[in-house]
Amino acid sequence: MTKREERKLERQMRKIEEANNKPSMVVHPGIGGTIADVLIALVLGAVALICIIPLWHVFMASISDGYALLSHKGAVWAPVGEATLAGYKLLFEDPSIIMGYLNTIIYVVGGTLLGLVMNIFAGYILSRPTKLRSAMILFCVFTTMFNGGTVPTYMVIRALGMTGTRWSLIIPACTNAIFMLLMMNSFSQVDKSYVEAAEIDGAGHFSIMFRVMWPQCKGMALVTAVNTAILKWNAWFEASIYIPNNKELWPLQLWVKSFTASAEEFLKSTNPNYDKNLIQYAVIVAATAPILIAFPFFIKKLEKGMVLGGVKG
Secondary structure: OOHHHHHHHHHHHHHHHHHHHOOOOOOOOOHHHHHHHHHHHHHHHHHHHHHHHHHHHHHHHHOOOHHHHHOOOOOOOOOOOOOOOHHHHHHHHOHHHHHHHHHHHHHHHHHHHHHHHHHHHHHHHHHOOOOOHHHHHHHHHHHHHOOOOHHHHHHHHHHOOOOOOOHHHHOOOOOOHHHHHHHHHHHHOOOHHHHHHHHHOOOOHHHHHHHHHHHHOHHHHHHHHHHHHHHHHHOOHHHHHHOOOOHHHOOHHHHHHHHHHOOOHHHHOOOOOHHHHHHHHHHHHHHHHHHHHHHHHHHHHHHHHHHHHHOOO
């Protein structure tokens, strides 16, 4: 290379460095962009308000006076009458609530762990270039749109001998096709060069799955696990079908349904305890509070997992 070419190359390098060191340009949004931002903020604010109002109404009702609440009409923005915690006191004096909490924790932990294992294995299998890959993916997609229905599902669960047991609430709904497809997409985005290098070194499927691909798919696995836990925590319909008569196995949400359905029975007594009117609100708060408290701790990881799962690596 001649000296002239060297000087020319140095000038080009200095220009590149100067361009990289320049402060980035700030683009101010136009009128259209500002209007769009305002509209988006208003819509999101309205949606947030719609979600918060029912929660606030139930919480304020749960600490209101039971007798005054009976004659109140409309949303409860502040405690009606004198604020009291009598509803919560009556609620937690009932051993069925503690039992419901324990049962729900068992179903959430068991279903989430089992579902996570199934999602990982199913996602890895669906991501591999096998001859039946397209058929298996089609089968999973088909089940997201159609299912056998409640009665055939119950017949299968009964034939397997799981009705009346905890397994009927842990195994059948521990995962679904959507979570499997999400994990498949996450495994598929792992750079193929890593997998090929592991295969050349003699790694088997388990080594490839857990040592090579799994560290890059933890975000999406967390997304599926948290969503499975939320679904398990809120589930009551399956319990009302599979264990309707065994109240010792009822999850918390089925007790919530039972309490709210029989909320006005106390009025039939000659000397009613009006604090029992608060139990239907207190039990909803008690069942919702753990999810509301725990969810903010996972929101950042959930956002990161969804972004990583939606971007092609």
